[in-house]
Amino acid sequence: MSLVDVQRVRAAGERLAGVVRRTPLEHSRVLGEQCGGAVHLKCENLQRTGSFKLRGAYVRLSGLSAEQRAAGVVAASAGNHAQGVALAATLLGIHSTVFMPEQVPLPKLAATQSYGAEVLLRGSALEETLGAAREYAERTGAEFIHPFDHDDIIAGQATVGVEILEQLPEVRTIVVAAGGGGLVGGIAAAVKALRPEVRVIAVQAEQAAAWPGSLAAGKPVRITGTQTMADGIAVAEPGPVTYAHVSELVDDVITVSEESLSQALLLCLERAKLVVEPAGGAAVAGLLEHPERLTGPSVAVLSGGNIDPLLLLQVIRHGMTSAGRYLSLWVRLPDQPGALAALLAEIGGLSANVVDVEHSRISGALGIGEVEVEISLETRGPEHREHVVTQLEAAGFTVVAKR
Template sequence: MQLVDLERIREADALLAEVARRTPMEHSRVLGEQTGGEVHLKCENLQRTGSFKLRGAYVRLIGLDAERRAAGVVAASAGNHAQGVALAAQLLGIPATVFMPERVPLPKLAATKAYGAEVKLRGAVLAETLAAAREHAERTGAEFIHPFDHPDIVAGQGTVGLEILEQLPEVRTILVPTGGGGLVAGVAAAVKAVRPEVRVLAVQAEQAAAWPGSLAAGKPVPVTDTQTMADGIAVGEPGAVPFAHVAELADGVLTVSEESLSRALLLCLERAKLVVEPAGVAAVAALLEHPEQVVSPTAAVLSGGNIDPLLLLQLIQHGMTSAGRYLSLRVRLPDRPGSLAALLGKLGEINANVIDIEHSRISGALALGEVDVEVSLETRGLEHREYVVTQLEAAGYTILARR
């Protein structure tokens, strides 16, 4: 397979000049301190539609001839690709139909409709949605726009790599969130053509990691279980076009845990003041989990920022727990006046902030005159979290469970 070359990516860059934003590259002091190097964040979460997907979608659609444009385009996506295709089609005056899963978050559904696409909800999982979109394409003659498996998509996404080289000429490592592989393929194609010594590393959620096994096998190999909070990169099988690029050009794949993803999301929100979705923070998670794998200066691509506010609330709590700043305890107390006040007093002494508290007197494990108290606390970090537990135990409290 012929790889996308630098000339094609530069042509894509020219096509996108008045369409896509040249997203900022932000220096991150806190990540530099935590990893012992110089770290910069490529903020594709600030791109139009909230992710890098507009780049590839626009390049793919502008390449269609008049006859295919008149027939319209169709796509399947749970969010970012849907919005990229919808906006690109609107800008080019092409009718667009987007199939989305039946339980797609409402903000993503609303945004896709706002860009002018006709949205059809089909399927409980994305594979079913994809099948419905392909059937629609065959029945109507509309052009199916794959989210990553096409040279035009790779070329469009490769413009991210060109911008990184322009904004951070001294870069030595680039970390790229990776699902189907269109973004990392494009970045690797652009970067290796100009600076072959720069390391380009793909980053996957370890619970949805199809790339390590595929690269080991020498061909795309599907995985069936992709249960991760990073739904934007939960792709069961790499695309053939991206695979050819990554196999030849990229320098490896890193996988990250769910805990690292949630910690990275919280760090971006608190310290960088950037709202990033779980898939979008995979590169930051890799820095936190595998700092030894990168050579500084490092550019971490924040690939998207489209996150359901309800999910964001859950992930903030998950991230606080992973960072040791949230602690939930079940404590057994004597059921008499003053017991709860004494516990709260002790928590105040050791600077644990009470978020929520709940009594239970109906457990079968309770003896007469006992009560279980579930208390949720905000702590100052992992050391303070352990200090809270040891101080309570030293004061004679029985801790039945902690998380």
């Protein structure tokens, strides 16, 4: 199978001129300190539609014949691909139909509709949604737009790599989230053609990592179960086109934990002032978890920023807990006036911030005249967290459990 070459990538860049944004490359001092070398962030979360997906979708749709355009296009997606196809189709005057899962977050549904797509909700899982989209394509003659496994998609995503080389000529390592492999395969196609000494590293969530097994087997291999917060890269099986690019051109594939994903999102939010979705921050998670794999200067691609606000709240809390900045305690107190106030006063003196308090008198483990309090605290980090527990116990409070 022939790979996308640099001429095709440059042609894709010409098609995208005036359509996509040349997203900024931001230096990150805090990541540089943690990784031991200069680190920059390629902010595709600031791209139109909030992710890199518009690049590939527009190149794919712009290459359709007049007959194909007249028949319309159809796609299946839970988020970023849906929005990229919707906007690309509208810009090109093509009718688009997008199938989304029935439980898709409302902000993603509204955004896809606002870009001009007709949205149809089908299935509880993306596989069912994908099947409905393919059936629609067969029945109506609409062109099915695959989210990653097509040369035009790869060529469009490859323009991210060209921009990185132009913005940071001294780059030595580029770290990219990998789901189906369209983005990392495209970036590698551009980078290896122009600067073959630059390393390209793919990052997967360890709970949805199809690439290590596929590369070991020498062909795409399907995995069962993709339970990760990084739903944007939770792809069960690479495609043959992306497999050819990643197996030939990508230098390394690493996996990251859910804790690293949430910490990466929190770091981007707090220190870089950038909103990313868990998949969008996977490259940063790779830097945090595997700094020894890097040769600086490095670039981490922030691939998307479309996160449901409710999920953002959950991930922030998860990230704070993983970083040792969030502490839940169960404390047993005498059931008498002033006991809870004394506990809160002690915590205040330890400079911990109370987030939530729940007071319970109903538990088989409680003695007569006892109550249990579950209290959630924000702390300054792991050492402060342990100090709070130690000082409460030293003050005579019975800490039953901590989390």
